Amino acid sequence: MSRSELAWFKSSYSGTQGDSCVEVAVTEEAVHVRDSKDKTRPHFAVTPDGWVRFVRFAAGG
Template identity: 75%
Template sequence: MSTTELAWFKSSYSGTQGDSCVEVAVTQQTIHVRDSKDVTRPHFAVGREGWSQFVGFVGSAPRA
């Protein structure tokens, strides 16, 4: 699937300044992640299980 066929969106936690944001696109099997500042660069993809583990880890990390 090409990046133009994916429905990309930014997190609601992303600021309005356009800095340090990532975009994700969800398919049935995979979560695609890219840099919102340069969408022409390659993105990476991870399976749903790996994404769930990542989100669980980030969500349980202590806040600074």
């Protein structure tokens, strides 16, 4: 799937400034992550299970 076909979104916790955020796009195969400040740079992808583990870690659990 190309970058332009992905449905990117930012967290509602990002606030109104929106200048220091990451964006994610979720597919069945992966969670894609990119820098919202420079959308021309390559994004990376992790498995859905990997994303869940990361979010749990980041949340302190």
